[in-house]
Amino acid sequence: MKNTPMRQCAICGKSYTYSIARKKIRSKYDPVNRKKAKANLQWFRLPSGKRVKVCTRCMKNLKKEAVKA
Numbered sequence: 408m409k410n411t412p413m414r415q416c417a418i419c420g421k422s423y424t425y426s427i428a429r430k431k432i433r434s435k436y437d438p439v440n441r442k443k444a445k446a447n448l449q450w451f452r453l454p455s456g457k458r459v460k461v462c463t464r465c466m467k468n469l470k471k472e473a474v475k476a
Contacts, residue, residue: 414448417459418469421446 415422428440448460454473461469 413460414445415460416446416448416462416465418461418465421462421464 423443423445425441426444427438428442429436429438430440431437447463449463449466450458451461451466451469452458453469
C-alpha cells in the first residue's frame with residue numbers, strides 16, 4: 408500500500424484519464440472538449456480494519472480473495 412491522494416486507488420494507483428469529445432465544426436472534427444474520466448473509487452474496509460478508497464476492480468478482487476481464504 409502506498410500513501411496516495413484521495414482521488415487515487417490505494418492498491419493499484421488508478422486515478423483518472425483524459426477523454427476527448429470531438430465536436431463537428433464547419434464539416435471538420437475539432438477535439439476541443441477535454442474532460443477527466445474519473446476512476447470509480449469507493450470506501451473499502453481492509454481485513455486489517457483500515458478504511459481506504461479503492462477502485463471497484465480492486466474491491467472485487469479483494470472480496471474474491473477473502474472468500475477463497
